[in-house]
Amino acid sequence: MLEIHDLKAAYGQVQVLHGISLNVPQGQVVTLIGSNGAGKTTTMRAVSGMLKPSGGRIELGGKNITGLPAHRIAKIGLAHSPEGRRVFPTQSVRDNLLLGAFTRLTLGGQRPRGDIQGDLEKALDLFPRLRERQHQLAGTLSGGEQQMLAMARALMLKPEVLLLDEPSMGLAPILVEEVFHIIGRLKAQGITMLLVEQFAAAALAVADYGYVLENGRIAVHGPAAQLRNDPKVQAAYLGGAAGH
Amino acid sequence: MDILMQLLMSGIALGMIYAVIAFGYQSTFATSGTLNFGQGEALMLGAMVGLSFNGDVLGGPYTNYWLMIPLVLLFGALQGMVVEFVGVRPAIKSKSEFGWIMSTIALGIIFRNVAENIWGRDDMPFPSPLPTAPIHIFGANVLPMELMVVVGALLMMLLVELFNRRSIYGKAVVATSSDRDAAGLMGINTGLVITFSYALSSMSAAFAGVLIAPITLTGASMGAVLGLKAFAVAIIGGLTSGLGVIVGGILLGIAETTTGFYLSTGYKDVPGLVLLLLVLAIKPSGLFGKTTIKKV
Numbered sequence: 438m439l440e441i442h443d444l445k446a447a448y449g450q451v452q453v454l455h456g457i458s459l460n461v462p463q464g465q466v467v468t469l470i471g472s473n474g475a476g477k478t479t480t481m482r483a484v485s486g487m488l489k490p491s492g493g494r495i496e497l498g499g500k501n502i503t504g505l506p507a508h509r510i511a512k513i514g515l516a517h518s519p520e521g522r523r524v525f526p527t528q529s530v531r532d533n534l535l536l537g538a539f540t541r542l543t544l545g546g547q548r549p550r551g552d553i554q555g556d557l558e559k560a561l562d563l564f565p566r567l568r569e570r571q572h573q574l575a576g577t578l579s580g581g582e583q584q585m586l587a588m589a590r591a592l593m594l595k596p597e598v599l600l601l602d603e604p605s606m607g608l609a610p611i612l613v614e615e616v617f618h619i620i621g622r623l624k625a626q627g628i629t630m631l632l633v634e635q636f637a638a639a640a641l642a643v644a645d646y647g648y649v650l651e652n653g654r655i656a657v658h659g660p661a662a663q664l665r666n667d668p669k670v671q672a673a674y675l676g677g678a679a680g681h
Numbered sequence: 682m683d684i685l686m687q688l689l690m691s692g693i694a695l696g697m698i699y700a701v702i703a704f705g706y707q708s709t710f711a712t713s714g715t716l717n718f719g720q721g722e723a724l725m726l727g728a729m730v731g732l733s734f735n736g737d738v739l740g741g742p743y744t745n746y747w748l749m750i751p752l753v754l755l756f757g758a759l760q761g762m763v764v765e766f767v768g769v770r771p772a773i774k775s776k777s778e779f780g781w782i783m784s785t786i787a788l789g790i791i792f793r794n795v796a797e798n799i800w801g802r803d804d805m806p807f808p809s810p811l812p813t814a815p816i817h818i819f820g821a822n823v824l825p826m827e828l829m830v831v832v833g834a835l836l837m838m839l840l841v842e843l844f845n846r847r848s849i850y851g852k853a854v855v856a857t858s859s860d861r862d863a864a865g866l867m868g869i870n871t872g873l874v875i876t877f878s879y880a881l882s883s884m885s886a887a888f889a890g891v892l893i894a895p896i897t898l899t900g901a902s903m904g905a906v907l908g909l910k911a912f913a914v915a916i917i918g919g920l921t922s923g924l925g926v927i928v929g930g931i932l933l934g935i936a937e938t939t940t941g942f943y944l945s946t947g948y949k950d951v952p953g954l955v956l957l958l959l960v961l962a963i964k965p966s967g968l969f970g971k972t973t974i975k976k977v
Contacts, residue, residue, distance in 0.1 A: 487862055511868035523863035525856045535849060536856050540868035542849045548868075594868070 438463040445492035468640040471650035485517035486510040512547040514597035522587040526576025537593030560589040581612040637674040686821040694827035696934025697834040701889040702911030703926040705882035711858035712878040719789025721908020727887025728894040746810030757887025758880035765879035796901040804900035919967025
């Protein structure tokens, strides 16, 4: 569904990605793990068009999306829940969700319209905390609630592929558990996902396949179960043999 | 007492004109962080084009005042798009921090020169669509056109606010204002939103032009001072607050009419500028400006 070949990206003169290739097959959850500064968020930004790649090729459902602006990639069916949540603070939770469905609501939006009200209800069912706060301004939500809003907003696009960048960042442990529980439910619904996470153990537990990113290159990759048992991956990213 | 009332009423009408122009400054600042320093010229062009439709300057009149308004609004929107396309977009694209300042000022000067060549340098009267006999409100003589200024200005701002709150396109404009990158991820073409905000900005200025023209005179140089004072209003009220420009505009308008009468017309521009300096010293984000809190 999402295929990345030899992707390169740079911030000014500093090259961050030195040619990475990864593949997210339809209906699967693929996770990208690695330490801070390895290039995980840069990969996500280059895929969704927030950052123009300096080389390589990205295909979404067979369409070449390399270097397209973010709004055109969204129309082709990629939703990105970005690092730092980036909800629209001066607008209500409900408006944030409607904006997530922008490509379905507007002329020339290109995404099939479908049942937007129904999907909004489904999103609020999935995140009951958001239902209680649907008329509140998004800026007044707690960090955890904002994270859930960012995920729900991305789902409103009815994406072919969903990118989740650090959905657990800065959350209390109980909320981290809830977020992973929800990712599990989305997987059960058949949603194709690329997940970037600091909590490598939890990410590998929910994912089908994993890639380990080191200094802008893919160091190891394999089925998630295999990576969980890889001694090197355990030592570097899973807190020793103790794991989860 | 009657005189004071008179000054307040005139001040409010003048202030609402400032508010509409300042509203235009806000609209582009919100979406792109840039301003059109040719706002005064956009106002002047609006008034001149309006006069060409319903006055006799270019062989007219072709339409009456009311039919002319939508035509002027359309003209204003197109003129704003030209400013954005020629002056602002290249500066934003090249990540030039200040390029747009010079280019919008330059375009403003070009527009003024073009206007001087088409319509001449002399000020011209603008036919009033309403009776010119004043009506009495609270002991003050108010021109029907002054009432029209206040109603028209408020109506326009109300319509834009409704658009922003109720329609998905308006919500997209607000979203672009708060986080351009995130808005792009929603599938919103933020470049187009910026073009739209320039269209809206010049459209408001052109509308202000045809509102004020029947009260004052129309001429190629009418916009410069209005544009500058409206900029002061935008700073006083806060570049992010809709209510701020109305309050700021009325404050400045009243300050000018009262100073003009009680002190000297020679000093009428001073209190507004003193107010501007005070606001900049004490509350730089403007009287109603918000400092946003970022959650981590």
